[in-house]
Amino acid sequence: MDEVFKALADASRRSLLDRLHAKNGQTLNELCDGLAMTRQAVTKHLGILEAANLVTTLRHGREKLHYINPVPIHQIGERWIRKFERGKLAALSELKRQLEKRDE
Amino acid sequence: MSKPEKSNLDPRNFKPAIVYTIYIASTPEKVWEALTTAEFSRKYFSGHAVEVDQRIGGAFIMRTPDGALHISGEVIECEPPRKLTVTFNVNWPALVEKLGPTLVTYEIEPAGDAVKLTMLQSHDRDISDDILSGGRAGWPAILSSLKSLLETGQALAIEMQPPERMLAALKEMGIGTP
Numbered sequence: 058m059d060e061v062f063k064a065l066a067d068a069s070r071r072s073l074l075d076r077l078h079a080k081n082g083q084t085l086n087e088l089c090d091g092l093a094m095t096r097q098a099v100t101k102h103l104g105i106l107e108a109a110n111l112v113t114t115l116r117h118g119r120e121k122l123h124y125i126n127p128v129p130i131h132q133i134g135e136r137w138i139r140k141f142e143r144g145k146l147a148a149l150s151e152l153k154r155q156l157e158k159r160d161e
Numbered sequence: 162m163s164k165p166e167k168s169n170l171d172p173r174n175f176k177p178a179i180v181y182t183i184y185i186a187s188t189p190e191k192v193w194e195a196l197t198t199a200e201f202s203r204k205y206f207s208g209h210a211v212e213v214d215q216r217i218g219g220a221f222i223m224r225t226p227d228g229a230l231h232i233s234g235e236v237i238e239c240e241p242p243r244k245l246t247v248t249f250n251v252n253w254p255a256l257v258e259k260l261g262p263t264l265v266t267y268e269i270e271p272a273g274d275a276v277k278l279t280m281l282q283s284h285d286r287d288i289s290d291d292i293l294s295g296g297r298a299g300w301p302a303i304l305s306s307l308k309s310l311l312e313t314g315q316a317l318a319i320e321m322q323p324p325e326r327m328l329a330a331l332k333e334m335g336i337g338t339p
Contacts, residue, residue, distance in 0.1 A: 081178065081180075082177060082178070110182055113180045113182040113279060115177065115279075115281070117177065118173075124177065124179075124180035126180065126181055126182050128182065128301050131301035131302065135317065135319070
């Protein structure tokens with residue numbers, strides 16, 4: 058679990074996860090596209106995410122695809138968040154989202 | 162039993178839409194047993210009972226707790242205790258006709274003292290995020306519960322909300338839902 062928190066404690070890695078969340082199953086080239094990071098940096102960050110089991114890679118034909126793996130985050134949720142009241146937390150998140158939308 | 166009739170579905174034409182990995186302190190044989198027997202699946206798969214005729218072309222079915230046929234599929238790849246691919250078609254009217262078949266693959270690899278279990282949900286066409294939201298919500302809970310069952314003998318009692326977003330999207334496509 059330490060690895061999960063360490064992997065998430067980096068804005069570049071979180072942005073890579075955001076990109077996979079928006080479009081799952083991307084190649085390294087697709088992930089690098091439009092990012093202000095070198096290919097080497099992206100490769101290194103993906104390695105850390107994969108070691109933390111937040112990203113799973115698989116071969117599809119000749120391509121290596123990257124998939125977001127939310128299972129460790131789910132386990133964190135089960136361990137800590139479910140003990141609180143999830144319904145109320147969801148309502149608060151929704152309230153925050155609605156209020157922040159007005160400023161856009 | 163009569164020889165099962167093989168469909169000519171080629172898994173290479175399917176692209177994974179959802180890929181989830183979990184590490185379990187267990188053996189490949191135990192994980193295989195948990196994935197393929199009703200005794201286990203009832204505990205971690207929201208009460209659903211799995212039945213697999215473990216040969217290519219064999220039947221793969223899953224029943225709801227009241228015994229109704231929920232998933233009816235076919236074994237596409239079967240290499241115990243390493244890999245199982247099945248068609249995972251939910252028995253809702255017009256679903257397969259509109260969305261095409263769904264493939265589910267389980268890959269089991271030894272990883273030190275643990276086992277790496279990877280689950281893939283694949284389709285032969287693009288499927289909307291609304292439809293995929295059902296699997297995205299369900300599979301992490303199912304896999305976490307399977308892990309708990311094998312490691313502690315106790316599955317997780319996870320309270321699942323009905324997959325409203327997926328159900329609404331299916332309804333919009335004219336697919337019958339319960």
